[in-house]
Amino acid sequence: MRQFQHKILHEGGLHARVAVSLAGICRDYESRVFIQKGRLAGDCKDVFSMMNLKAGQGEVLTFVIEGTDEAEVEEQISQWILIFSF
Numbered sequence: 001m002r003q004f005q006h007k008i009l010h011e012g013g014l015h016a017r018v019a020v021s022l023a024g025i026c027r028d029y030e031s032r033v034f035i036q037k038g039r040l041a042g043d044c045k046d047v048f049s050m051m052n053l054k055a056g057q058g059e060v061l062t063f064v065i066e067g068t069d070e071a072e073v074e075e076q077i078s079q080w081i082l083i084f085s086f
Contacts, residue, residue, distance in 0.1 A: 002065045002074050010086050013056035018086055019047045025076050031067025033077070 008014065014035075026033045026044040033044035037059060042050040044063075055061055065073050080086070 002070045003062055004074065004078075005060050005062050006081055006086070007060045008055060008057050008086065010084075011057050013059070014050060014053060014061075014086075016047070016051065018084065019050040021084060022050065022077070022080065023047050025080055026073065029067070029069050029073045029076075031065050031070045031073045033066075033073055034064045036062040036064060 010018065012018070023045055035042045035044055035050060035053060035055075037053045037055050040053055041064075042053045044050060053061075063074075063077060065077075067073070
């Protein structure tokens with residue numbers, strides 16, 4: 001299991017376009033990927049699950065990755081965060 005945290009920089013927070021883009025990345029891998037906000041968790045392969053977190057700018061999210069290709073998933077998400085300015 002791998003996990004890392006990220007503070008949302010984008011003023012729109014975790015909005016639909018961001019969720020769709022992240023889900024597109026995560027669906028390419030076998031690992032399970034979740035975002036945690038406090039006691040809530042959203043499946044990164046499910047756009048609506050992420051949107052239900054209602055995560056806004058300035059909130060800290062914890063990404064949790066479990067599976068055989070977790071290192072690759074972590075690298076892809078980290079690169080996505082930099083490019084997307086999320």
